[in-house]
Amino acid sequence: MSGVLEGFTTIGALIALGALLAHLRVFDLSAQVVLSRLAFYVASPALMITVLQDADVSAVLSRNLVATGCAVVTVVLLYVVVARLVLRQDLADTVVGALCSAYVNAGNLGLPIAAYVLGDAALVAPTLLLQMLVLQPIALAVLDVAVAEHRVPWHRFVTRPLRTPLTVGSLLGLTLSLSDVRLPRLVDEPLGLVGAMAVPAMLIAYGVSLRLGPRPGSGGSAPVLALIVTLKLVVQPVVAYTLGRFALGMEGAPLLAVTVLAALPAAQNIFVIAVRYDRSTVLARDAVFATTVLSVPAVAVAAAVVG
Template identity: 35%
Template sequence: MSAVLSAFTPIWLLTGIGYAVGRGGLLGEQAESVLGRFVFHVAMPAALFTMVSGARPGTFAHPSLVAFGAGTAAVSALGYAVFRRNFGRDRAGAAIGAMSCGYVNSANLGIPVAVQVLGDASFVAQIILFQVLLVSPVILTLLDSGTRERGGRPREGLRRMVTLPVRNPIILASLLGVAVAATGLRPPAALTRPLDVLGAAAVPTALVALGLSLHRGPGGGTGPGPRRAETAVAVGLKTLAQPLAAFLVAGPLMGLPAHQLLAVVICSALPTAQNAFVYAREYGLDTGPARDSVMVSTLVSMVTLSLAAWALGPSG
């Protein structure tokens, strides 16, 4: 339990700093907006380009990633349907709901948990790429089309779909990283070092912005009752249904070895990534459900991660 707890400490500290800064009014009323846009348009694309460009070919050709991806797809699709039909969210709102249910905090939490529980973070690196290159484009496409319709603007389906990578810095940075990785070339240090510095600011800045949003309060859209129900569904699917789905695929269906099964379940049990909050804020959506899902799932997963490690880990 102490290993898992130590991995959560930076999350709570940085979020708490953001809350204290917001409560004290140190950065002004626009701090959350400015920091959120910095993360989305500058720091996160830099981090993703650096990460993806250094990936090795064949990263996705691993049975453990297939099991993780199947669990993610099943739970995310279920979450999208529930938020769309049961909570009356539009396409964009349901996309954030699906993200809250199935997009794991693989970077700032997954890496330390994997190192301390699994012994290395190689599988987490594959999950990061899976989410960046496959899951994020789907979510961002739904957000883009959903907010386009919400604004009452005419649909430009094919053109907007084709130009989305150019207009979205996260997808663009990921695709550029894939192109660099495919060529086998290494960018010069004069380029990679500044990007490393910028990328290192993505996670802490996102957490500080998350803390600022806690002080600001809910962003509207749904009342406390409906939002609590949304949070409960998202957290339940994220911390219980996703690791269970991954276990069923990796264990009974695929028969993966014990160490691979443990890795798949542990990584699937990680809490909701703060990216859900960042995306909701960037697209002008109600940030309350995403923010609450991040915070509550992070707390609950401290228990579920420990239980998974105890149940599936080496007995000796």
């Protein structure tokens, strides 16, 4: 559990720093937008290149990916059905809510947990690649269509993932990994420095929002938030475990990995995406906050039951 606690402590410290800077009026809400844009357009793509160029791509074809992918699809479909038919959300709000329900914090929580709790940092690679190369590009393409003032031509929709900075960075990193090519040091080191800004920028921006934005839970979205928390911390890990054990015959460390990683909280970059498109920003912030707090016991229970 030390890796879990270390991961959550690091996140909490940077969020608290953002809230403190906002309280001291060093940052305001406009600074939150600037930090979010910096993370979205510059730092996160650089981070994806540096992370994925060293990833074990063969892990993508493992049963780990199948169980993780099926759990994600199940949760997304459940949220979309409830959001559209019961909650009557529009398309953009539905996409943000679906991301909150299924997109896990595989970076700054998944990596330390995989390394310190599961004993192999490579176990988080399938989740990272699935989210960065499949889930996120599709979500961003749909968001572009949803917020567009005019109908988006089909060719722009199809090629949208190739024009998204995060997706381009992920594809470049994956290409480097597949070709077994390393970037020259003069390129790799500056890229690493820029990428290192991604997670701190996201978390500090999030802390600014917590201090200066509406208080958590004040946005009138309690039923939606309850749905997201249930899907994220209960349904997703249960589906991943059930499929992994009974349909795919997984056991031991691989089964523990898919279950524990599925129980991680919603990722901070969902909040960055919500700010970028100016849709469901408060809901995204509250979902990250609630799932991060509640995922501590969720991860502990998952590890205890499966382990």
